[in-house]
Amino acid sequence: MTDEPDLLVDDRNDIRTLTLNRPHRKNAVTWDMWARLRDALIAAGDDPGVRALVLTGAGGAFCSGADVSVLTAGHPARKMRLLTQVASQLQELPMPAIAKVRGVAVGAGWNLALGCDFIVATPESTFAQIFTRRGLSLDLGGSWLLPNLVGLHQAKRLALLAETIDANQARELNLVTWVVPGEEIDLFVDDLATRLASGPPVALAQTKALLNEGASGSLRDALGAEARAQGVNFATVDAPEAFSAFTEKREPRFSGGWALDDLPSKTMAGSRAGENNA
Structure with a gap:
């Protein structure tokens, strides 16, 4: 445990990087953290100085989904509105968004990546729509994103069976844009974000x-x-x-x-x- 913020914001050369920063929980997102992420996405969308956005996770994982181990007060419908706001803000960002995925991206964490315009992963990355294993159904836009990206039957396979797939399998399903070696992913994403930030x-x-x-x-x-x-x-x-x-x-x-x-x-x-x- 550290005193560092659970969401890091870094600006460099017209590129804003948002880093989920709970590595001890594989960057599982608490409800307060969802609110901070929503606000950070709104701020990025309103800032004309941000011309590309990178979303990533700290400590070798992208995001293991919502942190269901942290209990908070409030009606579930109110909490789900927060997830809806995050998914909407991500989808409506005016600038291109890149998900840089190391390690796991599961549940809402995978859908967070799918909400970006590009996904860059490493061969070690793994993905799962884990919801049914938890007695839950899709959220964070997964029920719209998956059928639109892979078609209805493959979407049902991923969601109903909650299978874990690797980066190459995800690439074959068009759910990952590029798979690059782990030691190259930072330079690859930096170059991609720079090219996008220099565009009109x-x-x-x-x-x-x-x-x-x-x-x-x-x-x-x-x-x-x-x-x-x-x-x-x-x-x-x-x-x-x-x-x-x-x-x-x-x-x-x-x-x-x-x-x-x-x-x-x-x-x-x-x-x-x-x-x-x-």
Whole structure:
């Protein structure tokens, strides 16, 4: 046991890392910790200086789920609303999120990883939808995430049998994006997060939302959403910057700035010029 916070927040080069920090419990999450994680996700989503997010665990484990050994007062429905808020905030983050998974990711811990946009694991990582072994059913979005990611029959296999699978099996089911050696995972995730953080933040946010919504919507809905999203993208400085970088044969410098920020000053300058010429 230590006096360290159970959730660590680190900012570096536009990348925010949230680390679940209860290694003595394989980072099992208490109810108070769920609230802190929810608040940390809200803060990240509201911070324009955060352009990529990494979620990981301390001490060789990602997360062993909710800590059911810690009893707290309150109706279960109130507690489940907290889990709902965490899952929603994670899904709706405007910036890309990466789960860096060492060791176990089980129950709500696995669904926490599945709620991210990318999962990077090591060969030693293991995964389980452990809920039925505890007399419980899926939570933290698992009942939506699994069927959307692997199809209904494989989702039932994982959830009803509560099997433990390794990283390579998870990769074959498209539940892990990359499997890399343990000694390489930090550099791999740092490089991935850096590449994402250097991208056009508004376009990345629009694309992420389109894919999330399109996964369970109709083609007509997707086409309408795409048209609206492009209108937002064209109103940023990033679209013309990408074109300039292409013609100048250099890497683009994306900022997510709003192209109309200086329109009032230009309009006023034009009006004054018109008055002087009258």
